[in-house]
Amino acid sequence: MPISIVIGGQFGSEGKGKVALEIVRRTCGPVTVIRVGGPNSGHTAYDRNGKKWALRQMPAACIDRNVDVVFPAGSYLDVDILFREIADLAYPPERIFISHYANVITEQHKAWERSAGLISAIGSTGSGVGAAVMASVAREAGDFPLKALHARDHGQLQRFLHDTTTALYNGLQLDRRIVIEGSQGFGLSLLDGGYWPKATARSTTAAAALAESGLSPRYVDDVTMVIRSFPIRVAGESGPLPRETTWDEIARNAGMTCDLREYTTVTGKLRRVGEFDGELVRRAIAANAPHRIVLNHMDYLGPKEDLLRSFSSVSRFVSRIESVIGRRIDWFGFDPMSVVANDLTGVSV
Structure with a gap:
């Protein structure tokens, strides 16, 4: 049953790309990476040379250039x-x-989002995803202004087209x-995140990512x-952020x-x-x-070297989090490049 799904448990920017890449690197044998959203x-x-890649369309888990990349029907x-x-x-x-x-x-989708005021109203990036979702659901209704376009009807994509479900x-x-490789986080989920209408245009759960695949x-x-140790939301009127503080x-x-x-990858705005929470x-x-x-951004508790030398402050922080969520933390991220296993008697890779 070899499917791994990586999803976010807060408002996005939890480090899903890094974790998906870690899973790829720990897998023996060939791997296919799916990017939904x-x-x-x-x-x-x-990457292995230490170069940073901030990607919006290709999956972060592909940066070693050794995996097949699939964009299924549920991608935009x-x-x-x-x-x-x-x-x-x-x-x-x-x-x-x-x-x-x-x-x-x-371009019609992106223009509609700009004119609809979603960028200022809900902190949308204005990338056109929400409008593309609406156009697909509208099914060419005569009184709806947006039209859907699929990959099969786009000339530049013809050489990449496949029956992806059968191939997978x-x-x-x-x-x-x-x-x-899922996108965004549970708190932004359209159906069940709990913050509608300050939400994204899709469901962001593991089940939804699988269905989109x-x-x-x-x-x-x-x-x-x-x-992540300190959750974020994008700038502006993006919705409630419980226990909001400052950098x-x-x-x-x-x-x-x-x-x-931190600044957002897409718009460059302060998070x-x-x-x-x-x-x-x-x-x-x-x-x-x-x-x-996986609990990322542990380096926000202090310099990484100090934390690894004296794990007591980390242990207290982790124990508190495990107590409030009722689950053990399995991996930690102390930097943007790697994860370590949870061994509070000593950090093991």
Whole structure:
């Protein structure tokens, strides 16, 4: 049952791309990576040479250039961004597979989002994903202004088109690992995140990512939920952020003088930040039933070297989080490039 799904348990930017890449690197044998969602969120990871890649369309788990990449029917493609990232990565085109039914974002979709005021009203990136979702659901209704476009009808995508569900199914019969790289986080989920209308245009659970991939739940043996020590939301009127604080306050509490401020990959806006909220993560656990939980951004508790030398402050922080979410943390991220296993008697890779 070789399907791994990586999803976020907060408001996105938890480090899903890094974790998906880690799973790929720990897998023996060939791997296929599926990217669901669209370019309204960025995924970041570092390749083996230490180069940072912030990608909006290609999955972060592909940056070693050694996996097949699939965009299934439940993906939303900005063709210009896709081709730019393929060129930047120098990715082998024969290893990219796009469903005939994948959704293509048009200039009409992006213009509609700008004119609808969604950027200011809900903190939307204006990337056109929401409009493309609406156009698909409208099914060419005569009184709806947006039209859907699918990959099969876009000339530049013809060489990448495949029956992706059948190809993925055939790979599963050969025990080939599939890693689904989900996007955004549970708190942004359209159906069950709890913050509608300050939400994204799709459901962001593991089940939804699997459905967007066109695969059966019978093959899933690994669900990884990624959370961060201090959750974020994008700037502006993006919705409630329980226990909101400031980047300066986090640095001050950690005894750090460096600038911790984060900016969004897509819009470059300063992210809002909050203290850890156990209630949201508990709901995310209930909806996703993860096999593994990864806690990233542990370096916001203090300099990494100090934390690894004296694990007591980390242990207290982790114990508190495990108590409020009712689950053990399995992996930690102390930097943007790696994860370590949970061994509070000593850190093991």
